[in-house]
Amino acid sequence: MSVADYKCPNCSSTLKFNPKTQKWNCEYCNSQFGLNDLNSNDLKYQNVEQNKKIDIYSCSNCGAEIITDSNTSATFCVYCKSTAIIKNRLVNELEPNKIIPFATTREEAINAFKKMCSKRILVPKAFKDQKNIEEIKGVYIPFWLFDVNCSGSLLYKAQKEDSREDQNYKVITTKYYKVEREGTIYFNNIPVDGSVNFDDAAMNSIEPFDYTGLKDFNYGYLSGFYAEKYGLTDADVGHIAMERAKSSFIDYLDNDINGYTSKTLKEENIDNRIINVQYVLLPVWLLNIKYKEEFRTFAMNGQTGKMAGNLPIDKLKMFILAVIIFILLFVAVVLGFYSVGWCL
Ligand SMILES: [Zn+2]
Ligand SMILES: [Zn+2]
Structure with missing residues:
Protein backbone atom coordinates (compact mmCIF):
# COMPACT_ATOMS: atom_id res chain seq x y z
CA MET A 1 0.00 0.00 0.00
CA TRP A 144 -11.33 -7.15 7.35
CA LEU A 145 -14.97 -7.36 6.30
CA PHE A 146 -16.22 -10.90 5.96
CA ASP A 147 -19.34 -12.16 4.20
CA VAL A 148 -20.29 -15.44 5.83
CA ASN A 149 -22.92 -17.89 4.68
CA CYS A 150 -24.36 -19.93 7.49
CA SER A 151 -26.80 -22.75 6.91
CA GLY A 152 -27.88 -25.70 8.95
CA SER A 153 -30.29 -27.10 11.47
CA LEU A 154 -30.77 -27.20 15.22
CA LEU A 155 -32.47 -29.96 17.17
CA TYR A 156 -34.05 -29.24 20.52
CA LYS A 157 -35.71 -31.28 23.21
CA ALA A 158 -38.56 -29.23 24.62
CA GLN A 159 -41.38 -29.72 27.05
CA LYS A 160 -44.70 -28.19 28.00
CA GLU A 161 -46.12 -28.53 31.47
CA ASP A 162 -49.77 -28.14 32.39
CA SER A 163 -51.23 -28.44 35.85
CA ARG A 164 -54.85 -28.90 36.80
CA GLU A 165 -56.33 -29.05 40.28
CA ASP A 166 -59.60 -30.40 41.58
CA GLN A 167 -60.78 -31.13 45.14
CA ASN A 168 -58.66 -34.24 45.55
CA TYR A 169 -55.84 -34.11 43.07
CA LYS A 170 -53.31 -31.89 41.45
CA VAL A 171 -52.57 -33.29 38.01
CA ILE A 172 -49.43 -32.25 36.19
CA THR A 173 -49.18 -33.21 32.53
CA THR A 174 -45.83 -33.00 30.76
CA LYS A 175 -45.67 -33.24 26.99
CA TYR A 176 -42.32 -33.85 25.27
CA TYR A 177 -41.40 -32.44 21.89
CA LYS A 178 -38.64 -32.81 19.41
CA VAL A 179 -38.28 -29.38 17.80
CA GLU A 180 -36.25 -28.77 14.69
CA ARG A 181 -35.41 -25.56 12.91
CA GLU A 182 -33.35 -25.14 9.82
CA GLY A 183 -32.36 -22.18 7.71
CA THR A 184 -29.74 -20.19 5.85
CA ILE A 185 -28.48 -16.74 6.74
CA TYR A 186 -26.06 -14.72 4.68
CA PHE A 187 -24.12 -12.25 6.82
CA ASN A 188 -22.72 -9.19 5.10
CA ASN A 189 -19.71 -7.19 6.25
CA ILE A 190 -18.83 -8.73 9.60
CA PRO A 191 -16.00 -6.43 10.71
CA THR A 233 -4.18 -11.16 8.15
CA ASP A 234 -7.66 -12.28 7.09
CA ALA A 235 -6.50 -15.86 7.73
CA ASP A 236 -5.55 -14.90 11.30
CA VAL A 237 -8.95 -13.45 12.15
CA GLY A 238 -11.39 -15.31 9.86
CA HIS A 239 -12.40 -17.65 12.69
CA ILE A 240 -13.67 -14.65 14.72
CA ALA A 241 -16.09 -13.71 11.92
CA MET A 242 -17.21 -17.35 11.59
CA GLU A 243 -17.87 -17.60 15.34
CA ARG A 244 -19.90 -14.38 15.30
CA ALA A 245 -21.95 -15.58 12.35
CA LYS A 246 -22.58 -18.93 13.99
CA SER A 247 -23.72 -17.49 17.30
CA SER A 248 -26.06 -15.02 15.52
CA PHE A 249 -27.43 -17.89 13.45
CA ILE A 250 -28.13 -19.96 16.58
CA ASP A 251 -29.73 -16.96 18.36
CA TYR A 252 -31.96 -16.30 15.39
CA LEU A 253 -33.29 -19.85 15.16
CA ASP A 254 -33.48 -20.18 18.93
CA ASN A 255 -35.68 -17.07 19.19
CA ASP A 256 -38.13 -18.73 16.85
CA ILE A 257 -38.87 -21.57 19.29
CA ASN A 258 -41.51 -20.26 21.67
CA GLY A 259 -44.32 -21.48 23.86
CA TYR A 260 -42.49 -24.27 25.73
CA THR A 261 -41.85 -24.51 29.44
CA SER A 262 -38.25 -25.41 28.71
CA LYS A 263 -36.01 -26.23 25.78
CA THR A 264 -32.54 -27.72 25.46
CA LEU A 265 -30.34 -27.65 22.37
CA LYS A 266 -29.37 -31.24 21.64
CA GLU A 267 -27.77 -31.20 18.24
CA GLU A 268 -26.44 -28.63 15.86
CA ASN A 269 -25.48 -29.19 12.31
CA ILE A 270 -24.09 -25.98 10.87
CA ASP A 271 -22.18 -25.32 7.70
CA ASN A 272 -20.35 -22.02 8.02
CA ARG A 273 -18.40 -20.55 5.08
CA ILE A 274 -16.55 -17.37 4.33
CA ILE A 275 -17.80 -16.27 0.92
CA ASN A 276 -15.99 -12.99 0.52
CA VAL A 277 -13.33 -10.90 2.30
CA GLN A 278 -12.56 -7.24 1.82
CA TYR A 279 -9.64 -5.31 3.18
CA VAL A 280 -10.92 -1.89 4.22
CA LEU A 281 -9.63 1.19 6.01
CA LEU A 282 -11.78 2.91 8.63
CA PRO A 283 -11.18 6.49 9.84
CA PRO A 312 -8.52 9.63 34.86
CA ILE A 313 -9.16 11.57 38.06
CA ASP A 314 -6.41 13.69 39.56
CA LYS A 315 -6.22 12.48 43.18
CA LEU A 316 -4.55 15.69 44.40
CA LYS A 317 -7.32 17.78 42.82
CA MET A 318 -9.90 15.50 44.44
CA PHE A 319 -8.22 15.92 47.85
CA ILE A 320 -8.14 19.71 47.52
CA LEU A 321 -11.80 19.72 46.48
CA ALA A 322 -12.72 17.55 49.49
CA VAL A 323 -10.84 19.93 51.83
CA ILE A 324 -12.64 22.96 50.34
CA ILE A 325 -16.02 21.25 50.74
CA PHE A 326 -15.14 20.33 54.34
CA ILE A 327 -14.15 23.94 55.17
CA LEU A 328 -17.32 25.32 53.57
CA LEU A 329 -19.48 22.87 55.51
CA PHE A 330 -17.62 23.66 58.72
CA VAL A 331 -18.12 27.39 58.21
CA ALA A 332 -21.80 26.82 57.40
CA VAL A 333 -22.31 24.79 60.58
CA VAL A 334 -20.50 27.36 62.75
CA LEU A 335 -22.52 30.19 61.23
CA GLY A 336 -25.64 28.11 61.81
CA PHE A 337 -24.80 27.77 65.51
CA TYR A 338 -24.18 31.48 65.82
CA SER A 339 -27.46 32.41 64.19
CA VAL A 340 -29.39 29.90 66.33
CA GLY A 341 -27.68 31.29 69.47
CA TRP A 342 -28.42 34.79 68.46
CA CYS A 343 -32.11 34.02 67.89
CA LEU A 344 -32.44 32.47 71.35
ZN1 LIG B 1 -2.91 24.57 -7.08
ZN1 LIG C 1 5.04 2.39 19.01
Whole structure:
Protein backbone atom coordinates (compact mmCIF):
# COMPACT_ATOMS: atom_id res chain seq x y z
CA MET A 1 0.00 0.00 0.00
CA SER A 2 1.16 3.46 -0.61
CA VAL A 3 0.02 6.95 0.09
CA ALA A 4 -0.44 9.35 -2.74
CA ASP A 5 0.70 12.87 -3.01
CA TYR A 6 -1.58 14.11 -5.69
CA LYS A 7 -0.17 17.27 -7.20
CA CYS A 8 -2.35 20.18 -8.25
CA PRO A 9 -2.33 20.28 -12.08
CA ASN A 10 -2.39 24.11 -11.95
CA CYS A 11 0.43 24.85 -9.55
CA SER A 12 2.00 21.49 -8.55
CA SER A 13 1.29 21.94 -4.84
CA THR A 14 0.14 18.91 -2.89
CA LEU A 15 -3.61 18.33 -2.79
CA LYS A 16 -5.28 17.64 0.54
CA PHE A 17 -8.47 15.69 1.20
CA ASN A 18 -11.23 17.78 2.79
CA PRO A 19 -13.56 15.66 4.99
CA LYS A 20 -16.34 18.27 4.80
CA THR A 21 -16.60 18.50 1.02
CA GLN A 22 -15.20 15.01 0.31
CA LYS A 23 -13.06 16.72 -2.33
CA TRP A 24 -9.38 17.57 -2.71
CA ASN A 25 -8.19 21.14 -2.20
CA CYS A 26 -5.12 22.97 -3.31
CA GLU A 27 -4.30 25.37 -0.52
CA TYR A 28 -2.13 27.50 -2.78
CA CYS A 29 -4.29 28.25 -5.81
CA ASN A 30 -7.64 27.41 -4.13
CA SER A 31 -8.56 24.84 -6.77
CA GLN A 32 -10.85 21.98 -5.87
CA PHE A 33 -10.91 18.52 -7.42
CA GLY A 34 -13.38 15.65 -7.26
CA LEU A 35 -12.78 11.92 -7.44
CA ASN A 36 -13.19 11.94 -11.23
CA ASP A 37 -10.48 14.57 -11.60
CA LEU A 38 -8.18 12.46 -9.47
CA ASN A 39 -8.75 9.47 -11.72
CA SER A 40 -8.03 11.51 -14.84
CA ASN A 41 -4.92 10.49 -16.72
CA ASP A 42 -2.76 13.45 -15.76
CA LEU A 43 -3.12 13.01 -12.04
CA LYS A 44 -3.01 9.25 -12.25
CA TYR A 45 0.35 9.36 -13.93
CA GLN A 46 1.75 11.59 -11.20
CA ASN A 47 0.32 9.23 -8.65
CA VAL A 48 2.12 6.24 -10.11
CA GLU A 49 5.37 8.20 -10.09
CA GLN A 50 4.81 9.17 -6.51
CA ASN A 51 4.04 5.64 -5.35
CA LYS A 52 7.59 4.61 -6.13
CA LYS A 53 8.77 6.82 -3.30
CA ILE A 54 6.50 5.55 -0.56
CA ASP A 55 7.87 4.68 2.86
CA ILE A 56 6.62 2.90 5.91
CA TYR A 57 7.52 3.62 9.52
CA SER A 58 7.97 0.72 11.92
CA CYS A 59 8.01 1.36 15.65
CA SER A 60 10.78 -0.60 17.32
CA ASN A 61 9.08 -0.17 20.69
CA CYS A 62 5.51 -1.45 20.10
CA GLY A 63 5.74 -2.89 16.58
CA ALA A 64 3.12 -0.64 14.97
CA GLU A 65 3.61 0.00 11.25
CA ILE A 66 2.40 3.34 10.01
CA ILE A 67 2.26 4.63 6.48
CA THR A 68 2.22 8.36 5.75
CA ASP A 69 2.57 10.52 2.71
CA SER A 70 5.93 12.16 2.16
CA ASN A 71 4.60 15.51 3.44
CA THR A 72 3.16 14.08 6.64
CA SER A 73 6.30 12.30 7.72
CA ALA A 74 6.10 10.64 11.12
CA THR A 75 8.35 11.79 13.97
CA PHE A 76 6.88 9.56 16.66
CA CYS A 77 4.73 6.43 16.94
CA VAL A 78 0.99 7.25 17.10
CA TYR A 79 0.51 4.46 19.66
CA CYS A 80 3.38 4.57 22.12
CA LYS A 81 4.89 7.98 21.30
CA SER A 82 8.29 6.37 20.90
CA THR A 83 10.64 8.27 18.61
CA ALA A 84 12.49 5.04 17.83
CA ILE A 85 10.76 4.60 14.50
CA ILE A 86 12.52 3.14 11.53
CA LYS A 87 11.76 4.28 8.02
CA ASN A 88 11.68 1.60 5.35
CA ARG A 89 10.74 1.34 1.73
CA LEU A 90 7.29 -0.10 1.22
CA VAL A 91 7.26 -3.18 -0.98
CA ASN A 92 4.57 -5.53 -2.29
CA GLU A 93 1.88 -4.27 -0.02
CA LEU A 94 -1.70 -5.46 -0.40
CA GLU A 95 -3.90 -2.63 -1.60
CA PRO A 96 -7.16 -2.06 0.33
CA ASN A 97 -10.43 -2.80 -1.49
CA LYS A 98 -12.50 -0.10 0.15
CA ILE A 99 -12.27 2.88 2.45
CA ILE A 100 -14.63 4.99 4.54
CA PRO A 101 -13.16 8.47 4.13
CA PHE A 102 -12.91 10.85 7.07
CA ALA A 103 -16.09 12.96 7.31
CA THR A 104 -15.00 14.93 10.40
CA THR A 105 -12.16 17.42 10.56
CA ARG A 106 -9.20 17.61 12.90
CA GLU A 107 -10.66 20.78 14.47
CA GLU A 108 -13.89 18.95 15.23
CA ALA A 109 -11.95 16.12 16.86
CA ILE A 110 -9.91 18.56 18.97
CA ASN A 111 -13.04 20.45 20.03
CA ALA A 112 -14.87 17.25 20.92
CA PHE A 113 -11.96 16.14 23.11
CA LYS A 114 -11.73 19.55 24.82
CA LYS A 115 -15.48 19.52 25.45
CA MET A 116 -15.23 16.09 27.05
CA CYS A 117 -12.46 17.32 29.38
CA SER A 118 -14.08 20.66 30.22
CA LYS A 119 -17.10 18.92 31.73
CA ARG A 120 -14.93 17.31 34.40
CA ILE A 121 -13.08 19.45 36.90
CA LEU A 122 -11.04 16.59 38.35
CA VAL A 123 -9.24 15.79 35.09
CA PRO A 124 -5.42 15.97 35.41
CA LYS A 125 -3.62 18.88 33.78
CA ALA A 126 -1.98 16.73 31.08
CA PHE A 127 -5.38 16.21 29.48
CA LYS A 128 -6.02 19.93 29.14
CA ASP A 129 -2.55 20.73 27.85
CA GLN A 130 -2.91 22.15 24.34
CA LYS A 131 0.44 20.64 23.35
CA ASN A 132 -0.79 17.13 24.17
CA ILE A 133 -4.15 17.66 22.47
CA GLU A 134 -2.44 18.90 19.31
CA GLU A 135 -0.93 15.42 18.91
CA ILE A 136 -4.30 14.06 17.79
CA LYS A 137 -3.88 12.15 14.52
CA GLY A 138 -6.23 10.99 11.82
CA VAL A 139 -5.43 7.30 11.41
CA TYR A 140 -7.01 4.81 9.04
CA ILE A 141 -7.33 1.52 10.92
CA PRO A 142 -7.13 -1.73 8.90
CA PHE A 143 -10.21 -3.96 9.02
CA TRP A 144 -11.33 -7.15 7.35
CA LEU A 145 -14.97 -7.36 6.30
CA PHE A 146 -16.22 -10.90 5.96
CA ASP A 147 -19.34 -12.16 4.20
CA VAL A 148 -20.29 -15.44 5.83
CA ASN A 149 -22.92 -17.89 4.68
CA CYS A 150 -24.36 -19.93 7.49
CA SER A 151 -26.80 -22.75 6.91
CA GLY A 152 -27.88 -25.70 8.95
CA SER A 153 -30.29 -27.10 11.47
CA LEU A 154 -30.77 -27.20 15.22
CA LEU A 155 -32.47 -29.96 17.17
CA TYR A 156 -34.05 -29.24 20.52
CA LYS A 157 -35.71 -31.28 23.21
CA ALA A 158 -38.56 -29.23 24.62
CA GLN A 159 -41.38 -29.72 27.05
CA LYS A 160 -44.70 -28.19 28.00
CA GLU A 161 -46.12 -28.53 31.47
CA ASP A 162 -49.77 -28.14 32.39
CA SER A 163 -51.23 -28.44 35.85
CA ARG A 164 -54.85 -28.90 36.80
CA GLU A 165 -56.33 -29.05 40.28
CA ASP A 166 -59.60 -30.40 41.58
CA GLN A 167 -60.78 -31.13 45.14
CA ASN A 168 -58.66 -34.24 45.55
CA TYR A 169 -55.84 -34.11 43.07
CA LYS A 170 -53.31 -31.89 41.45
CA VAL A 171 -52.57 -33.29 38.01
CA ILE A 172 -49.43 -32.25 36.19
CA THR A 173 -49.18 -33.21 32.53
CA THR A 174 -45.83 -33.00 30.76
CA LYS A 175 -45.67 -33.24 26.99
CA TYR A 176 -42.32 -33.85 25.27
CA TYR A 177 -41.40 -32.44 21.89
CA LYS A 178 -38.64 -32.81 19.41
CA VAL A 179 -38.28 -29.38 17.80
CA GLU A 180 -36.25 -28.77 14.69
CA ARG A 181 -35.41 -25.56 12.91
CA GLU A 182 -33.35 -25.14 9.82
CA GLY A 183 -32.36 -22.18 7.71
CA THR A 184 -29.74 -20.19 5.85
CA ILE A 185 -28.48 -16.74 6.74
CA TYR A 186 -26.06 -14.72 4.68
CA PHE A 187 -24.12 -12.25 6.82
CA ASN A 188 -22.72 -9.19 5.10
CA ASN A 189 -19.71 -7.19 6.25
CA ILE A 190 -18.83 -8.73 9.60
CA PRO A 191 -16.00 -6.43 10.71
CA VAL A 192 -12.86 -7.78 12.38
CA ASP A 193 -10.04 -5.44 13.27
CA GLY A 194 -6.68 -6.18 11.63
CA SER A 195 -4.73 -3.91 13.97
CA VAL A 196 -2.69 -5.33 16.81
CA ASN A 197 -1.92 -1.98 18.42
CA PHE A 198 -5.27 -0.26 18.45
CA ASP A 199 -7.03 -0.63 21.78
CA ASP A 200 -9.93 -3.09 21.28
CA ALA A 201 -12.11 -1.56 24.00
CA ALA A 202 -11.78 1.90 22.39
CA MET A 203 -12.64 0.43 19.00
CA ASN A 204 -15.74 -1.30 20.34
CA SER A 205 -16.91 1.95 21.92
CA ILE A 206 -16.70 4.03 18.75
CA GLU A 207 -18.41 1.42 16.55
CA PRO A 208 -20.57 1.11 14.55
CA PHE A 209 -19.37 2.44 11.23
CA ASP A 210 -21.93 2.92 8.50
CA TYR A 211 -20.72 0.55 5.78
CA THR A 212 -22.96 2.15 3.17
CA GLY A 213 -20.28 4.87 3.25
CA LEU A 214 -17.63 2.52 1.83
CA LYS A 215 -15.94 3.87 -1.28
CA ASP A 216 -13.64 2.16 -3.73
CA PHE A 217 -10.14 2.65 -2.43
CA ASN A 218 -8.19 5.56 -3.82
CA TYR A 219 -4.80 6.69 -2.54
CA GLY A 220 -5.99 10.29 -2.60
CA TYR A 221 -8.11 9.68 0.51
CA LEU A 222 -4.95 9.18 2.55
CA SER A 223 -3.45 12.60 1.89
CA GLY A 224 -2.89 14.33 5.22
CA PHE A 225 -3.69 11.21 7.21
CA TYR A 226 -1.88 8.19 8.57
CA ALA A 227 -2.72 4.61 7.73
CA GLU A 228 -1.79 1.65 9.86
CA LYS A 229 -0.60 -1.47 8.12
CA TYR A 230 -2.56 -4.54 9.19
CA GLY A 231 -0.76 -6.76 11.70
CA LEU A 232 -3.27 -9.59 11.47
CA THR A 233 -4.18 -11.16 8.15
CA ASP A 234 -7.66 -12.28 7.09
CA ALA A 235 -6.50 -15.86 7.73
CA ASP A 236 -5.55 -14.90 11.30
CA VAL A 237 -8.95 -13.45 12.15
CA GLY A 238 -11.39 -15.31 9.86
CA HIS A 239 -12.40 -17.65 12.69
CA ILE A 240 -13.67 -14.65 14.72
CA ALA A 241 -16.09 -13.71 11.92
CA MET A 242 -17.21 -17.35 11.59
CA GLU A 243 -17.87 -17.60 15.34
CA ARG A 244 -19.90 -14.38 15.30
CA ALA A 245 -21.95 -15.58 12.35
CA LYS A 246 -22.58 -18.93 13.99
CA SER A 247 -23.72 -17.49 17.30
CA SER A 248 -26.06 -15.02 15.52
CA PHE A 249 -27.43 -17.89 13.45
CA ILE A 250 -28.13 -19.96 16.58
CA ASP A 251 -29.73 -16.96 18.36
CA TYR A 252 -31.96 -16.30 15.39
CA LEU A 253 -33.29 -19.85 15.16
CA ASP A 254 -33.48 -20.18 18.93
CA ASN A 255 -35.68 -17.07 19.19
CA ASP A 256 -38.13 -18.73 16.85
CA ILE A 257 -38.87 -21.57 19.29
CA ASN A 258 -41.51 -20.26 21.67
CA GLY A 259 -44.32 -21.48 23.86
CA TYR A 260 -42.49 -24.27 25.73
CA THR A 261 -41.85 -24.51 29.44
CA SER A 262 -38.25 -25.41 28.71
CA LYS A 263 -36.01 -26.23 25.78
CA THR A 264 -32.54 -27.72 25.46
CA LEU A 265 -30.34 -27.65 22.37
CA LYS A 266 -29.37 -31.24 21.64
CA GLU A 267 -27.77 -31.20 18.24
CA GLU A 268 -26.44 -28.63 15.86
CA ASN A 269 -25.48 -29.19 12.31
CA ILE A 270 -24.09 -25.98 10.87
CA ASP A 271 -22.18 -25.32 7.70
CA ASN A 272 -20.35 -22.02 8.02
CA ARG A 273 -18.40 -20.55 5.08
CA ILE A 274 -16.55 -17.37 4.33
CA ILE A 275 -17.80 -16.27 0.92
CA ASN A 276 -15.99 -12.99 0.52
CA VAL A 277 -13.33 -10.90 2.30
CA GLN A 278 -12.56 -7.24 1.82
CA TYR A 279 -9.64 -5.31 3.18
CA VAL A 280 -10.92 -1.89 4.22
CA LEU A 281 -9.63 1.19 6.01
CA LEU A 282 -11.78 2.91 8.63
CA PRO A 283 -11.18 6.49 9.84
CA VAL A 284 -10.36 7.16 13.52
CA TRP A 285 -9.09 10.28 15.27
CA LEU A 286 -6.58 8.99 17.74
CA LEU A 287 -4.97 10.59 20.78
CA ASN A 288 -2.77 8.80 23.30
CA ILE A 289 -1.83 10.72 26.43
CA LYS A 290 0.65 9.36 28.93
CA TYR A 291 -0.43 9.65 32.53
CA LYS A 292 1.46 8.01 35.41
CA GLU A 293 3.53 5.80 33.07
CA GLU A 294 0.42 4.51 31.34
CA PHE A 295 -1.18 5.49 28.04
CA ARG A 296 -4.78 6.57 27.92
CA THR A 297 -6.35 6.15 24.51
CA PHE A 298 -8.97 8.53 23.17
CA ALA A 299 -10.64 7.81 19.92
CA MET A 300 -13.28 9.44 17.80
CA ASN A 301 -15.06 7.73 14.95
CA GLY A 302 -13.90 9.74 11.92
CA GLN A 303 -17.16 9.07 10.12
CA THR A 304 -19.84 9.54 12.82
CA GLY A 305 -18.02 11.59 15.49
CA LYS A 306 -18.76 9.08 18.27
CA MET A 307 -16.15 9.40 21.04
CA ALA A 308 -14.55 7.01 23.49
CA GLY A 309 -12.01 7.41 26.24
CA ASN A 310 -11.60 7.06 29.96
CA LEU A 311 -10.46 10.23 31.65
CA PRO A 312 -8.52 9.63 34.86
CA ILE A 313 -9.16 11.57 38.06
CA ASP A 314 -6.41 13.69 39.56
CA LYS A 315 -6.22 12.48 43.18
CA LEU A 316 -4.55 15.69 44.40
CA LYS A 317 -7.32 17.78 42.82
CA MET A 318 -9.90 15.50 44.44
CA PHE A 319 -8.22 15.92 47.85
CA ILE A 320 -8.14 19.71 47.52
CA LEU A 321 -11.80 19.72 46.48
CA ALA A 322 -12.72 17.55 49.49
CA VAL A 323 -10.84 19.93 51.83
CA ILE A 324 -12.64 22.96 50.34
CA ILE A 325 -16.02 21.25 50.74
CA PHE A 326 -15.14 20.33 54.34
CA ILE A 327 -14.15 23.94 55.17
CA LEU A 328 -17.32 25.32 53.57
CA LEU A 329 -19.48 22.87 55.51
CA PHE A 330 -17.62 23.66 58.72
CA VAL A 331 -18.12 27.39 58.21
CA ALA A 332 -21.80 26.82 57.40
CA VAL A 333 -22.31 24.79 60.58
CA VAL A 334 -20.50 27.36 62.75
CA LEU A 335 -22.52 30.19 61.23
CA GLY A 336 -25.64 28.11 61.81
CA PHE A 337 -24.80 27.77 65.51
CA TYR A 338 -24.18 31.48 65.82
CA SER A 339 -27.46 32.41 64.19
CA VAL A 340 -29.39 29.90 66.33
CA GLY A 341 -27.68 31.29 69.47
CA TRP A 342 -28.42 34.79 68.46
CA CYS A 343 -32.11 34.02 67.89
CA LEU A 344 -32.44 32.47 71.35
ZN1 LIG B 1 -2.91 24.57 -7.08
ZN1 LIG C 1 5.04 2.39 19.01
